[in-house]
Amino acid sequence: MSKQDGWCIMCHLQIKYDSSTDICINIKDVFIRGNGMNLAKRFETIIHILNYMYAEVIKTFIDHIRIIIKQCQDYNYINRDVKNFIEGKAHETYQNIKKKNSLIVYDNQPKFLLKENLKQYEAQQYKNMDLSHFLSDCLNEYYAETSKYLYKNLGFEKVLEFKKKGNFRIPIESNINQNKGINLINTITKESGWVSLKHINVEFNDQIISGDRILRDPVNKLNFHCKRLHIIRLIKCIYTEVIFKYNKYVCDILNLCGSDYTYFNLVRQFFDTIHKTDKMLDIMIRTLVSLNTLIGEYDHDSSHSNIKGLYSLITHLSKEIKFGNYSLDDLDSKSDVSKKEIARSYIKKFSDFRSKIFDNRLKVFHKKQCPSQNILSNIVIHEFPFLKNTDSVDNTRFTELMIEEIVLSFCNQLIEFSENVIKSFYEDLGLNKLN
Template sequence: MKFLSYLDVRYVFKGSIVPNVIIDEIDFFQQYVLQQITETSSFDLNSIPKLKDSETKFKNLNEFYTEALEKVNNLFQNSNIIDTSINTDLTIELQECSNGNDSYLVYLTCSKLNLFYIETIEIWYKNLGFKQFLNPNTPEFIPPMNSAVNQYDGIKVLNILRQENGWKTMNHINIIYNGKQYTVDCVMKDPIDHMNFQIKKEHVTQLLRCRYTEIMKNYHVLLSAILFLCNKYTRCIDYNCIIKLFDSFNKSIKMLEGLNRVLITLKKYSIWNLYLCSHSSLLKILKWIEDFIYLSKNNEFSNVNFYDNQGHRKIDKINKLLKIFLNVRKKFYLDLNGDIGKLNIRCSIKNPFYDKNKIINELNCSASTSNNPFSLQSTEIYINVCNYFDDFCEKVYKSCYENLGFSKIDCLNNN
């Protein structure tokens, strides 16, 4: 089942409904069995078990059975290929053979269960050739590799990244792939090799596209909140507020450059899809980030350049920069909104996006409790929102660049 889950069946059965492999259910059973084997490895059949331990184990077994039964029933109810009319309940058959002897019934049940294991391995594993597929020793069974892609380096990079703890900050995101939702743990838990590289790089880049879209959406909301406050409390633009906005935007370039290095690294190692229509394509994200970086590099947003020698503000320069800034922001907003409209076919994001009014109201309440005059309160509000924006950018840089392991890949590149 794991081997089949590595096949990108979307391109094989295009336009058809393709059932997903039941790997999650098998993993559930396997993990339970492995846990029980570990816990009972030193169990002595000749000794008398402690009553309390036996009761605990029986309780755990009942809990496992209840959850397992629910998973199996869901499989049958949601399946369009299983014949549910076939009777698979052996309870009646076993009871007829037991002659009222419970010990014999247990023995008979276990015998049939062991026979079931042996037959399943023989018929549905060995006889289907999967033993050869999973451990190929002849050339015709070894998966082909794209000669245009340095797959060895791509595998090495993904295996470095998947072990980092930054991925936990994306636990609120599931990707939607072939009609099935995949958690971050599901995407990252398996080591990357030649067998699963193609599908895993799709999953990883789709996950990053979802997360980076969320980041850029919240980035825009926070910029909108500051701009709103710069126009709210005065009849004309509050230039002190605009200067503070530019200063915060200037600081945010560190975050954007970190995200940009992530995308460039993935591109370098062929770990992304170049097709714009693909759910895992990062081209739009790259364009948004590069547009803001380009805006910063070609315009001076440092606040030291907004005052003359006498300490007066350079209003003309501020207005000129504001016009350029708003134009780039507007183009970004239109493109972002179009992409957000299709987000639910790629992602399921549990956390809501930032809300401009909610953030302003929360910070407004904290400013209102101070003893400052109204004019000073309004200044305090936009300073608080700018600080909120600065903290957001710093956290994103840490969680989505440093803590994902991309700084390690940078060191790898330098070496």
């Protein structure tokens, strides 16, 4: 370790030889043989030095975050799981470490990092970046340097890599290939579709997750954990919104098909349509599985908001469409009355399934994902003027011809909607590269 050049950046530190004397030595002297220090004393001194430096890392974090918080007054709630942390645990931790590692009595290198960053921001007038974003980028650079100088360049990386071959084990997520995940995220976020998601803000666990935040900088080993969870959360939110809109279409069509004017061909049109939209559901299912496998997810949140829960909801719908036995082809030989009754029974069966699966679970899912802006604002959903902003269709006002016209239009729109979803939220986002 003493041969690593990382120790040179701490040559400004003066360390007390011991607590009973005022004699001070330099970090370089700690490694010199014959300085009167035994091995245990050298290790103790090195630990004090590292704790002191790591405490400064915490202090730099506090200094920057304090200014960032002042720029975030619009986020009052967040301002309060962050300000309490800064003024409480973080400040307390910093003071405790400084108190317990008091052998370092003088540091002749002034700490003007925050002042220098603020001066740089004012001097260069970053018109396209607010102060909080600028300081966040400064912190990213600072911690990248910290990882290099206070970990890698001190020899710890080599020590730990060597220890991995023995009994020492680093806690890792064994089911995730991190390098593969990093490359994958960096590849898909280069696709054109992500730009259209920059305006989206999703609230989750007291965080604001946005498309802009995901795209702000490339994925690396330092931010991989956050980036992958943000991407997963955003995609789940989008897919939940897709199913929510899909359900609205289906619900309106079912209300019309279940009217007194129900015709066999009208019901056939509906089931032909949902079979065509099943491609969208299959793609969403495969994507959720791939995200879980290739990027991974911590299932610390409830079943209503993790990948498995959303996967289960969409899978139930897809299975019902595929295997619910809604084929009308073998009924052509029956009388019109018989076909009409069977068609109505199919509509009731599918309607009961939709109500059971979606009415409660989907509302909970939609609330859990909690998008703060309209996720599907770039996909136009057409509605007839007299159906707009209604929870259900009052079909008693319409003639048979109007009902046929509306159902046909809604079915075409539902197919168009599913095709737009596949393009906008699968192909244009590069998610097809997951499968």
